[in-house]
Amino acid sequence: MSAVQEPGLTEGLSVQSHAGFLRSVLRERKAAVVGLGIIAFFVVLSVVAPLVVPYSPNAQTCAVFAPPSARHWFGCDDGGIDLLSEIMQGGRISLLIGFTATVVSMILGGGIGIVSGYFGGWVDVTFMRIVDYLLVIPDLAFAMVISEVWGPSVFHVIVVIGILEWSGTARVIRAQVMSVKERVYVKRARAVGAGNGRVIFRHILPQVGPLLIANTVLTIAVAIYLETALAFLGLEDPSTTTWGTILEHAFARAAVSAGAWWAIVPDGIAITLLIMGCFLFGQAIEDALNPRLKVAHLSIRRWTLRTLVGGAAGMGVRPLVGRGPDAI
């Protein structure tokens, strides 16, 4: 759609350091604190999991589908494996897949977005056609076909998610680069003889950084979602334990008809919480960067949110027209 407005982002951001910017986001937005807290909780849990798991995540330690008890907080699955241990172990692999796939798609999306926006011309046209294609292709169906043709393995899942998810990032970064490269300081740098490489890495990349962070966090959510979906459909290496395969096992081994809700609920809540954490944190950064750039990963077209500068309440107009930074 040609109606993409160039968002004039990060105006006035250059005076702040990135760390300072993140600190101010965390100070001003409760959602960001909650989101970051959730992500940090799961990351820490994954790192220390081997040290703190109460039982082995691979061996039978209790009865088949034993309900939650004081000794087994989340109960046991169809193989008599302690579910708390299994979820902690599965989180390690799910997070690993989610984070690695995100890094792959960030490098692809960030790189292509910068190159596309900076150089323009046929390079831009070619990349944007590919992006258009990836945006309309049904992600999960495509991932299903590829993992089936290549065979199930953790590595393939990472690659599949990586190549599927870079397109949104590339689009957002491209728009940003296109606006940054017309700024006076970039033109000045070029005028005094800075080459393309120096302009990109020294002058443009730092400006795009915060937006890239926001996009990365939002992509982690999508990557985790796709991983659990693929695993649920049985397209994950059957010997690994991830949050997705735990749900798949529960479903395939009739946990539902056995009434063993504990084989499904804690694991599902873990996935939901992590996705929610990524959404809250990523969205908060995006909103802080520019209130006009909302839900960018959902939409090609952007619509503006104007903040009324003071006065609205004083005019006796009810909240109908006034709004603040908490508007999503």
Added chain:
Amino acid sequence: MRGADYVIKRAGFAVLTIFVAITINFFLFRVLPGNAVADLSRVPRATPQLRHALEVEFGLDKPKWEQYLIYLKQLAHGNMGVSYATQQPVSTLLANDLKNTIPMVAVGTIAAILIGVLTGILSAWRRGSALDHLSTNLAIAFYAFPTQFLGLMLLILFASVLPTSGMMNPFVLGPESLWARLKDIGAHMILPALTVCLTLYGEFTLIMRSSMLETLGEDYVLTARAKGLPDRKIVSRHALRNALLPIATVVAISLGWIVGGAILVEFIFTWPGIGWAMWQAIYQRDYPMLQGGFLVLAVSVIVLNFIADLAYFRLDPRIKE
């Protein structure tokens, strides 16, 4: 004049994208190295006649580029090969599956749009109220819910009251009235459609809320207010129509996700649609069926996207710029 340009441009893009999808589909299955021994004529238990007929139809003894041209030609005639599992033409099977998928997904998606728009409007209207907080947080939660988890939860909660598998009761013998049959299908549709609806509505609520907030800040809303119109009228007559625009875009863009979610939903509830067919194709190593299923899904999303583009064009004349 400009309008015609726009339509032609979008149509051209749709055709190009379909072409890319077909090409990628061909390469995925016939050229890329992998576990798939995707020779269309390797139908298990096939008669030599069928095998020979397929080899001739798809030119399997010819070089790859020639096979590609033949593949295009056969596709144009609606020939997608023969299913390994049932030895019936893939196109016939897929047409039947698509017929089952569309009503279920359509009911779920339309319900999601209605609920999302309604809650989004209420949230924006009563911004900052307890109702707004409740509705927004609920929307974020449902947005984050993985489809398969939500489906399993509904399965656990309603397993005793509603049918949870298939599309109709397989134990009904003898002739059945059309009404009883529809009622049966409807009962089977509730849980899958509800899953589709709940996983989608959260996103629509969030978009509708922000879009409505933005519209309510426009000058013409202030004018309407100054004229002394009641809130209800301002929202329904002045703001709603403009605020609805982003929803059209978001629906179009989420189509890929809707289709992906439908695969999971059909897998959980054994709904005999295209997602279930694709999963079975993977399970049975039925490559022609998998290839055909993916192509049909991709093409439907592209076509629906094109329709959404046209709808957007009608809704928002500014796009002619």
